[in-house]
Amino acid sequence: PAGLKWEFCRKSNGDESYLVCNADEGEPGTFKERVILTEMPEQLFEGMAIAGYALDAKEGIVYLRAEYVYLKKYLEDVLQKMRDENLLGNGILGNNDFNFDIRIQMGAGAYVCGEESALIESMEGKRGEPRNRPPFPVQAGYMGKPTVVNNVETLSTVVKIILHGADWFKAIGTAESAGTKLLSISGDCKQPGVYEVEYGMTIKEMLEMVGATSVQAVQVGGPSGTCIDESQFSKTISFEELPTGGAMVVIGKDRDLLREVVINYMDFFIDESCSSCAPCRSLTVILKNKLIKMLNGFGTKADIDELYNWGLYMKQANRCGLGQTAANPILTTIENFRPLYEALVKSDDEFVSEFDMDKAVQESCNYVGRVPNTH
Ligand code: SF4
Incomplete structure (x- = not known):
């Protein structure tokens, strides 16, 4: 995919193009790119320079996750050292046609900005919200110019491929997944x-x-x-x-998968939705509340099917990957751990889903000395 993006960008009409390194690592449970940024930033910046050369871009921008602000000064010092060594800037390594530099731009702390078009909106100083496509960023991205967005790991890997060759790289991994x-x-x-x-x-x-x-x-x-x-x-x-x-x-094995993991992940998506699409904004909450109802002992068998079917609807009815995958914690646990859901629900014929008004007003009636009479 990285090579295709580069090719599409190169073929796009534009007097200038940009390379953006997505360092907005925000998926819960992901912390690998922080290690590259900390331990081997030179390799990342070299990869960006190679990509910049391939794209004929003059500027590369690292969009750095807000929580990694403590790395900004350190990374800028590394960039300056590379400029001093003529590995960045004008006439890189004596090639007067190779001018490329890198700057760091801080992210604003939103998960959705890991989505490339939302990231570009954020870079332009706007609200981080995914764009409709087409046009794709490789056609009209940052400041309306063709833009390639690659992540830290991808750009760092480029260096290894250039050093050792494509055949070396393809010999590692499986037939369809090299490296x-x-x-x-x-x-x-x-x-x-x-x-x-x-x-x-x-x-x-x-x-x-x-x-x-x-x-x-x-x-x-x-x-x-x-x-x-x-x-x-x-x-x-x-x-x-x-x-x-x-x-x-x-x-x-000791974890309560639904309470400790699935509810937690649903809360995450509810918090991080940019709220532009109604299903992503609302159905996430409805799905979570339905699961809570089941966990509280008020579920029916129909609830499992509704959770699943409504979750599938999320895949089609949202604009970006966040909303399209926000029901995955529920969908994939129903697919792979269905007995956990079935253990929560009563059989439909023994469960009558109705509201007991007398019971609901009993406590207040006790205070005022009345007998519930709601019929
Ligand atoms: S799917 Fe969710 S995060 Fe993506 S654009 Fe729609 S509301 Fe925003």
């Missing part, structure tokens, strides 16, 4: 952290690697990803089987 993947592994395991693994590693191997022994589920790709059960631990981390942005949350 390695950085994983942020957290949750119920002995050695959480950032790991670089070859595409094709199974979830079982990953769990052994981090010392996770009593595992109920793995949340692959953060809240917007997939919650898988033990029967799927033989699947591989790859585009063809289990694609992931890198967040892997291990959920132990």
Whole structure:
């Protein structure tokens, strides 16, 4: 996808173009890009310079997550050092046709700004809200100019490919997923952290690697990803089987999956919706409230189907990836952990969903010495 974006951008009509590095790492459970920014920023900036050369862009902008503001001065010092070494700026490494520099722009703290068009809106000083497409950013992005947005890991990987060659890169991983993947592994395991693994590693191997022994589920790709059960631990981390942005949350057997994980993730999406689309703004709340009703013992079998079908509707009726994936915590746990939902509901014939007015007014009647008479 990165190569295609570069190609489309290069073919777009425009007197200038921009490269944006999306360092707005905001998916809960993801912290790998912070490690690159901290430990090897030179590699990222070199990757940006290579991309800038390919795009014929003069400027690269790092859109840095607001919470990473403490890295800004450090990164700017690294950039200055690279300018001093003629690795950035005008006439890079003596090539007078190669002029490229990088600046840091702070994000504003919204998850939705990780979506590339919302990120561009935010960079332009507007409210961080996804744009309608077309036009795509590679056609009309930052300041209306063709713009490529790549993330930190992608741009850092470019350097390795240029150094060792495409064949070397393609020899790593699987047929459809070349190379390695950085994983942020957290949750119920002995050695959480950032790991670089070859595409094709199974979830079982990953769990052994981090010392996770009593595992109920793995949340692959953060809240917007997939919650898988033990029967799927033989699947591989790859585009063809289990694609992931890198967040892997291990959920132990002692966890209450619905209360501790699903409700928590739904709260996250409710907070982070930009509220532009009605389903993303409202249906997230309705889905969560329906699940809470079930957890409180007032669910029916029909609620499970409604949760699922309404969740599917979210995929079609929202403008950006946030809303399209916001029901995933519910959808994927119904798909893979349906017995947990079934255990919550009574059979429809023993449950009459009605409001008991007499019971509801009993307490206030007690205070004033009256007998409920609501019929
Ligand atoms: S799907 Fe949600 S976050 Fe995305 S544009 Fe619509 S309201 Fe905003």
